[in-house]
Amino acid sequence: MKFFRELLAVLRVNLSSVPQRIGSALTILVGVTCAVGALVSMLAMGTGAREQQVANVRPDRVILTTKGTRPGQGNITKEEAAVILGLPGVRRNAAGVPIVVFQSMVPIEGRRRATGNRIYFPLVGVTAALRDYAPELHFTAGRPFQSGLSELVASNACTRQFVGFELGDKRLLRGGDWTVVGHFDQGLAQDCIVYADAATLMSAFTRTTYSSAALMLRSPADFDMLRAAVTSDPRLRLEVRGEKEAIEEAFKPLNAILNFVSYFVGTIMAIGATLGAVNSLYAMVDARQREIATLRAIGFKSGPVILAVLIESMLLALPGALLGSVLAWLLFNGLAASPLGYSFELSVTVSLALLGIEWALAMGLLGGLLPALRAARLPVVTALRAI
Structure with missing residues (x-):
C-alpha cells in the first residue's frame, strides 16, 4: 500500500506541473498525433484493400487451381x-x-x-x-x-x-x-x-x-x-480452396507490400515522436528537480518515481493517439486509392484506432524510460539546490 501511496503522490506532483510546461507537453502531443495519424492512415489502405477483396465472398463458392x-x-x-x-x-x-x-x-x-x-x-x-x-x-x-x-x-x-x-x-x-x-x-x-x-x-x-x-x-x-x-x-492435378482463401492467396503479394509500407512509414514516424518525447520529458524532469528531490528526501523510493514518470509519459501520449486516429478517419476514411493498378477505398476502423493507441502507449513508455531513470537517480543534494 505504501508503494501505491507514494506512486499516486509523485504522479499528482508530475501531472499538476504539466500546465506550467505546456510547450513540452504540446511537443509530445504533436509528435504522437503525427505518428499515429500516419500509421493509421497507411494501414487503412491494407484494411480497405482486404475489405474490397472479400466484399462478395460466399461460403458456398470454391476455386480450383492447378497444384x-x-x-x-x-x-x-x-x-x-x-x-x-x-x-x-x-x-x-x-x-x-x-x-x-x-x-x-x-x-x-x-x-x-x-x-x-x-x-x-x-x-x-x-x-x-x-x-x-x-x-x-x-x-x-x-x-x-x-x-x-x-x-x-x-x-x-x-x-x-x-x-x-x-x-x-x-x-x-x-x-x-x-x-x-x-x-x-x-x-x-x-x-x-x-x-x-x-x-x-x-x-x-x-x-x-x-x-x-x-x-x-x-x-x-x-x-x-x-x-x-x-x-x-x-x-x-488440382487444389481446392474456399473462395475467401483463394482470394487471400491471390492478393497476398499486394497485401504484403501495403503492410510493409505502412509499418515502415509508421515506424519512422514513431521513432521521431519517441525521440521528441524523450527530450520533452527530460526538460520536464529537470524543471521539477526540487519537487522530486523533496519527495526523495522525505523517504520516497525510486520505484514509485520511475513508474510515475512512465505513467505520465503514456498519459501525455494518449491524447495524441486519439487525435491522430480521429484525423485519419476524417481525412482518409473512404478516400479512393489505386496503388499498383488495384483500386479500393481506405477504411479507418476501430481496430486500427486501437492499434494506434497501443503504438502511442508504447512510444510513451519508451520515451519516458530514460527520463524516469534520470528522475530516480537524481542526487538529492544537487536537486535541493536547484533554482
Whole structure:
C-alpha cells in the first residue's frame, strides 16, 4: 500500500506541473498525433484493400487451381474440365446444368482518366455459368456478351477509372477489335474487371487450357466431400480452396507490400515522436528537480518515481493517439486509392484506432524510460539546490 501511496503522490506532483510546461507537453502531443495519424492512415489502405477483396465472398463458392500455381495462373485441361463438371456436391441451375465457371485470364491495358498512366490488369474469359455463379452481378447498361463473338463487358468501376470502356468502344486484342457491349455492377465490390467469352478469348490467344475453375456448392457443408473427391481422383492435378482463401492467396503479394509500407512509414514516424518525447520529458524532469528531490528526501523510493514518470509519459501520449486516429478517419476514411493498378477505398476502423493507441502507449513508455531513470537517480543534494 505504501508503494501505491507514494506512486499516486509523485504522479499528482508530475501531472499538476504539466500546465506550467505546456510547450513540452504540446511537443509530445504533436509528435504522437503525427505518428499515429500516419500509421493509421497507411494501414487503412491494407484494411480497405482486404475489405474490397472479400466484399462478395460466399461460403458456398470454391476455386480450383492447378497444384503449385497461384490462382489465375493454372493450366486446367479440357479433360480435367469434363471431370470437374461431374464432381459431387456441385450445385445445378434450374436447367440442371452444373454451376461451374471455367476462366482464362490474359493481360489487358488500361489508361487512367486522371493521369493517363497505363496499367495492366486481367481480362477474364468465362463460360456460360457466370450469371448463376455470381448472382450479385447485374447489368446497368448494354447487354451481356454473346458466345463466339469478340465482345467485352466491363464493370462500372472500369468506366470511372479508365478510358476506352464506354459502350461501343473498340479494344484492339491480338490484331482484332473487341467491342464493349455492357456495363455491370458486382455487389459490394468496386474493382475494375472485364469479362469476355472464354472460348473466343482462348481461340484468339491460341490457348488450350483454362487458368482456373470456380464452382458453387449445394451447401458449404459439401466442401470436404468435394475436396476428397478431387484429391482422390488421379485424373485431376488440382487444389481446392474456399473462395475467401483463394482470394487471400491471390492478393497476398499486394497485401504484403501495403503492410510493409505502412509499418515502415509508421515506424519512422514513431521513432521521431519517441525521440521528441524523450527530450520533452527530460526538460520536464529537470524543471521539477526540487519537487522530486523533496519527495526523495522525505523517504520516497525510486520505484514509485520511475513508474510515475512512465505513467505520465503514456498519459501525455494518449491524447495524441486519439487525435491522430480521429484525423485519419476524417481525412482518409473512404478516400479512393489505386496503388499498383488495384483500386479500393481506405477504411479507418476501430481496430486500427486501437492499434494506434497501443503504438502511442508504447512510444510513451519508451520515451519516458530514460527520463524516469534520470528522475530516480537524481542526487538529492544537487536537486535541493536547484533554482
